[in-house]
Amino acid sequence: MPIPALPLTIRQKAETAGEDNLDETHSPAPPVRLPQINPIPLSAPLGWLAAGWRDFCAIPATATLYGLILAAVSAGIFWLLWSTGSASWFYVLLGGFLLVGPMLGMGLYAASRSLSEGKKPRLIDVFWVRDAAHKEQLILGLLLVFLYFLWTRMAQVIYALSTWRILRDRSDFLNFVLLDPAGQLMVLIGLATGGFVAFCNYALAALAAPMLLDRRYNVFMALATSVRAVNRNFFPMFLWAVLIVALTLLGILFAFIGLAIVFPIIGMASWHAYKALVQTPLSSVA
DSSP, rough: OOOOOOOHHHHHHHHHHHHHHHHHSOOOOOOSSOOOOOOOOHHHHHHHHHHHHHHHHHHHHHHHHHHHHHHHHHHHHHHHHHHHTGGGGHHHHHHHHHHHHHHTTHHHHHHHHHTTTHHHHHHHHHHHHHGGGHHHHHHHHHHHHHHHHHHHHHHHHHHHHHOOSSSSSHHHHHHHHHHHHHHHOOOOOOOOHHHHHHHHHHHTTHHHHHHHHHSSSSSSHHHHHHHHHHHHHHHHHHHHHHHHHHHHHHHTTTTTTTHHHHHHHHHHHHHHHHHHOOOOOOOOOO
C-alpha cells in the first residue's frame, strides 16, 4: 500500500528545517543579548595597525590589487573634478569616502578572518565575500549612503550662506578660501560640521561592518555594539579615528598611489579592532 503524501505545509516545514540545519553550520544562531565590550589601552590602535600590516604582508598581491582598484577609482574621480573646474567638491567627496569606507573593506575583513583561522584567502574570496551579500549589509550600506547625502546637503547650505558670488574656477575658489574672511569662516564651519557628522558615522560603523560578517548579529545589534565600544573606549577609539584620517590623507598626498597600501592595512586592522573590542559569545565558540 503506497504511503500517503505528506500535506504540502508539513513537507515544506520539513524541507525548511533541513535547510536551516545546513545553514547553521555556517551561520551561528543569533544571540539574544548584545555582546560585552572589552576595555582596551590607549596604545591598542597601534597594535591593530601592526596586525593589519602582518596580514598585508601575508597576501601582498591580493591586498595591493584591492587597494589599487580603490586608488584608481579615487584618482579618476579627482581628475574628473579637477578637469571640470569642480575641485572644490573634492573635500565633500573626501568626507563621503570616509563615511562609506567601512563598507568598502568587506573583502579585507574576510581576508583577515581567514588568516586568523590559519587559512590563506583566495583572490575570489576577497573580491566576492559571500557572507556580505545579505540584507543586513544592505541596510548598513543604505544608512551610510544616507549620511553621505546628508553631509553633501549640509555642505551646500554652508556654501550658500557663506557667499553670494559664483566661484567659476579653481583660482576664484582658492582666493575665496584663503584670502576672504567669509571663506575662512566657511572652511571652519565646514570642518566642524563635517567632523561631527563623520564622527557620528564612525561611532555607528567602526565595528558594525566587520561584525556583520559573523552573521550572528543583525544590523541594529551591530550598530548598537559599535556605539557602545566607542563610548566605553573613547580615547583609544578617537585615536583610531585620527589614525584612519591621517593615513588616508597620507595615501592621497602620494598621488593616490599610497591608498593601494594604506587602505588594505586599515581594512585588515579594523577586523582586529573588532575582535579585540567585542567578546565572542560562548555559544559560538567551537
